Amino acid sequence: MAPSTALLTDHYELTMLQAALASGTAERRSVFELFGRRLPEGRRYGVVAGVGRALDAIEAFRFGEEELAALDGVVDAPTLAWLADYRFRGDVWGYPEGETYFAHSPLLIVEASFAEAVVLETVLLSIYNHDSAIASAASRMTAAAGDRPCIEMGSRRTHEEAAVAAARAAYIAGFANTSNLAARRRHGIPTTGTSAHSFTLLHDTEEDAFRAQVTSLGTGTTLLVDTYDVAEAVRSAVDVAGPELGAVRLDSGDLGLLAVEVRAQLDSLGATGTRIVVTSDLDEYAIAALASAPVDGYGVGTQLVTGSGHPTSGFVYKLVAREDDQGVLQSVAKKSVDKVSVGGRKYALRRLTREGVAEAEVVGVGTPAENDGDDRELLVPLVRDGEVVGREPLEAARDRHTRSRAELPPAAQQLSRGEPVIPTVFEGDR
Template sequence: MNTADLGLPVAVPSTALFTDQYELTMVQAALRAGTADRRSVFEVFTRRLPEGRRYGVVAGVGRVLDAVENFRFDEGVLGFLREHGTVDGPTLDWLAGFRFRGDIWGFPEGEVYFPGSPIMRVEGSFAEGVLLETVILSILNHDSAVAAAASRMAVAAGGRPLIEMGARRTHELAAVAASRAAYVGGFSSTSDLAAGFRYNIPTVGTSAHSFTLLHDNERDAFAAQVASLGSDTTLLVDTYDVTQAVRTAVEVAGTELGAVRIDSGDLLLLAHRVRQQLDDLGATKTRIVVTSDLDEYAIASLAASPVDAYGVGTQLVTGSGHPTCSMVYKLVARADSADPAAPLHPVAKKSMGGKSSVGGSKWVARRLDADGIAEAEVIGTGPVPPELADHLLAVPLVRDGEVIAREPLDAVRDRHIQARAKLPMSAMQLSRGDATLPTEYV
């Protein structure tokens, strides 16, 4: 089980180099200028959702908390920076004692978000906040993209189980993060053992085509698998002829055969044919699992078929065409000193080309209609209207440098199901369209 989920320390290496060099050179320049300690507020948000998406999914918050906690410049990291002349001596001395001691607020993991939503707010000195920019964005952009794709696939699956099986289609470390994000978005299991070990996600898997090809014939392969794993196993039936393979599978495993998997061909046609054949053979409880380059549209097209579960790989771990959420991390307010009582001044980027930002530390609330369905994302910098006070979305995640909001992954997964259920029905459409909720600034 994930030790973070139990509130225990996570034994992982330093995350301090998961950053861009200019974060450190900005700290060096700010230290020299005497501005590094100015109290500052940074916010994470996206200006727009990926094209065609109706909502986003916040994923990776737990991993962000781990990364912040382990953002330490140990001797190995300092030696690397010293050897390469990345920053000067005084800056190295400052980094040696670095611990994030500020506050972080954010959307609880699994919540949905919309354009402009400040899904995470980092408060501390300028130097503290700017150092965390890249690692926070890299985690949230990747995990939220995968979770959004997973959520759409879960909607398309209509309650049928989804298996994450994309480890071989991405970087080995990204595969573990993608499996976690997919679980947040609604997948029920993974083929990746590292993800199962790290995050206690249920793992599944039986055999590939190579196992069938290893044996002299399909019957011998099925017999070997059933002898090892039992009759409740899943037999892969499309290495040669599907009809013959299904017949052989039931002869070998009996009518209590757990499942058959189809990995190629016309899945809609084959699923109907295989279901009829299994029923005719008396294997009425044998499930049908389909794989083969599925995405949310392919899953939706199989909604009327007798498919019991889907295995998804490439399209899931690459965000189904949108591998990033284009989240940004912007300084939105700063004081003239480190004094906690010093007033914060709103600051904002005013460049052209749609890349401007809104200054000021913000609150965000979701306004609901009379039926409890979301109707708008409301963002403001002043007092919170009384009618929205109970609908604020951000929660404290880190206080005075201490993580205070770790939670089990199953709780995150349940939260997403509940958050999605409060969206208008239009959010469930797979057709291209604008964000389901408008963003209102007050």
């Protein structure tokens, strides 16, 4: 059985629960919505990731003896008794994983009793805010890379568990591989890896290091050639592996200039099929700047796992409707000047032109927005009566992202700071 996710929450969720149980409002049918009021500054679109992990977290949200013991002094005995029997029995709809999103897109809709839904706030937000931030950055990177593969290499630059989630999110957004072996085991993501400078420094000569690597891993391996002198290293690499050498990696210096020089040298040595992989704090801008260089792949670490300047997506989880004393669902919303929410149960579709190009994110309030026949519905069932129904293979999310990004207007591919490529339009009662 998976470890419990029940304590991946905030203190106030359980104290709210206690007060609601005492006041008799805990069982009121409620609708919560997870959304972002805006895209991260300057971004033109976002990417939904973490859906599969969130479904796992909902299933594992159980209060066993250890979890209940940890809450001694946090909530009272009646609340502990209620939590001991907790199991989410409501319904969840959401944007499927890999989908693009915009401001006020209702990414997740949770309908259940207030008590059942409110306690999920923190765990759902922590998953969606992290994974969607990584996927959004990764999408910009793979768009900039075009047909050249990107490799996720950020494990050493973030928390060990965040590293696994980051690899998963990056793969959804088009990364070809990861260096993280836990991501391979848990999610089936292809892994790759070569060697570090320490391996070269371990040996008496660079040639000895190359020979040891090629002897063990074969001529298709990737040799790191910038520990000492790059030109000497490339010559030695081809001497050792022959013209069938798989790739060389550049990890420092002016990568564009070095790539041109190394490509010319490899070709002169007959290694015309040897690829050039570059690393070293790459982000989408650096990748785009290398578009004209003879580079065959990019290894991306720090900038990816930190969201390339936006490590969170800014999502919130708000009550948008609740049952009144007569059992009628009423719209509710926060009215703060700078944090206005739109109340009411939401429905969403992507309005498309006849040519299949996205032109608006349409959010229906209270009732579904009108579909003119060319539009695409965005919300799918994820949980029904407490049972997960929306789990899918990671490859499905990866394919969805490719299709969703392709239908956005061409401006989505621009890396310059700008407004969202399509507006969000509300229809219905507000």
